[in-house]
Amino acid sequence: MTVTETTAIPEQNDVSSGSNPQQTIDVRNLKLRLQGPAGIVEILKGVDLSLNAGERVSLVGPSGSGKTSLLMVIAGLEQAQEGVVNVCGNDLRALDEDGLALYRRHHVGIVFQDFHLIPTMSALENVALPMEFAGRKDAFEKARAELELVGLGHRTDHYPGQLSGGEQQRVALARALATDPELLLADEPTGNLDGATGETIIELLFDLTKRRGSTLLLITHDPSLAERCDRTVMLRDGEIVSQLESRA
Template sequence: MKILHGISLDVQSGESLGLVGPSGSGKSSLLMLMGGLERASSGHVRALGQDLTTMNEDQLARFRRGNMGIVFQSFHLIPTMTALENVATPLELAGHDDAFDRAREELRAVGLEDRGDHYPSQMSGGEQQRVALARASAPRPKILLADEPTGNLDGANGAAIIDLLFGLRDRHGATLVLVTHAPELADRCDRVVHLRDGRIEETSAEAVA
């Protein structure tokens, strides 16, 4: 069964793009294709001048490690690692000698410098999402992808995560693509793409708050 149909979408460097639409419209599937986490049955997905559809799994993993940060709704922190270790892990895998120093810097950026030695089970949902944001931004990716980053949070924590997400984007100059049902999050984007039944229904420019 085809999920997406006739999608043609260009995202400019440094742009913030919101993907919105009803449940089942293909938003998350499109984001996963853009991140090389799913494979397209036809067509091409190009990022930073490279064709992701021609890469094998190892090549895709290396490309993501060097160029992308991904934030999921469900955090996906490693439960047996502290916050500091979670944030340092992608830096260590990339061979950075200063992995833990950079991880501490990112935890400070999300207001969790005093929670570095805590495990995910010892933190609230909002704190866990902050750690996930710090982990995604620590390698200073050129592309930041977020799938419903406020979906599991209450209003106050969701608003804080929105501010942090765009703050990290501005800090590193990354291109931001996010899936959301939250109008207040979509309104912060430079452009919003509306999907329905696997197709782009409309595209609109939004005023950045």
Template sequence: MPEPVLSLKDVTLSLKGNAGNVEILHGISLDVAKGETIGLIGPSGSGKSSLLMVMGGLERATSGSVLALGRDLTSMDEDALAQFRRDHMGVVFQSFHLIPTMTALENVATPLELAGDKDAFAKAKQELDAVGLGHRADHYPAQMSGGEQQRVALARALATQPDILLADEPTGNLDGANGEAIIELLFGLSEQRDSTLVLVTHAPELAARCDRVIQLRDGLIDTQRQAAE
């Protein structure tokens, strides 16, 4: 069998809270294949967003191993992690995280510029076109609707042609119509680019679009099931 794109073994995560350490994840082991779409579901506080952050090296596992494309994220320093994410991962957050002083085009071009791409702005324009926002390239986030901002965030995440796309409640701040549009773009574009997609969601219809649904409860994998036909 080919090596998994993501491989977690006995991963734990504990974070410091006001009352001391809080155990978030309890020994999670999970493999994700190339091109697979994974939906992480579960009640609030079950650890699904924390698991996604660990997969992306945005939270460092307390113990266990996290391999992405065969590289151990737990052994990397912050600079190496940032470079690895820049080169191999795209992340979409619920709250967009666009830079307010930059236009849509500049927001999308930023990761390309950081990677030293001389064609950053031309490629950024292509990505905005791909999400239907080429005509909004010169607009700032405050001049755009929530749905438009999330499209820009998706274009930015996909601009570097990432091997792995991580999405944390990508439709959580959107109404039904805008949420559906983002779902179609998210799955359509990640499939076109052959990206592996892992997403956190509370929406059953979104989870049902995935190849596999993993339910977390109290920091543990509760159930796994194949979802898509």
């Protein structure tokens, strides 16, 4: 890995319209404050981060450094108080709740460490759900095809409780990618899996995002996994302290 500039601010002109189609993520001077038990705490303290379309970037840093918080802001699930948050051409800070819901539905897929599947729905229903929300008439056919792609064509009627951890994460991955999002956000997707199962999930995740040209932002505590991305961004105490480009 080679060290590059830490927080160089990209040249920009028209941010509000997301005028640079090359950039999937354009975050500048992002500040996030949340209510903690002892009052308001500044969690993100002026973060600058750009991801080009199709880029794979890992986000690393000590526990509590703000990785998940940054991902939540980019996912439109947490609202920053200051800065620019432009993702997939959307100025997230300018969107209301309905606008954010639409943004999430059409542009982003998210995979969490603990799968977040709905236990009372089958694998097929879980994968179809976001497409049904998006009004797609072919939701169930597409869900079936996505489950085939992750190797679970024979498990479509199983409920999450009837699937192994690795199988549940495959379902979650199929669900996240079913709407063909430009951006996949993954928060420690192998954190609850054993090494071999985690490796299979990562291979699938890399393969499927590459085939579709999706941009990937991946939170991980695994340095060898981080190095397999194009770039590794390190957060510490709410600030980006380094960005390392992979050699490959």
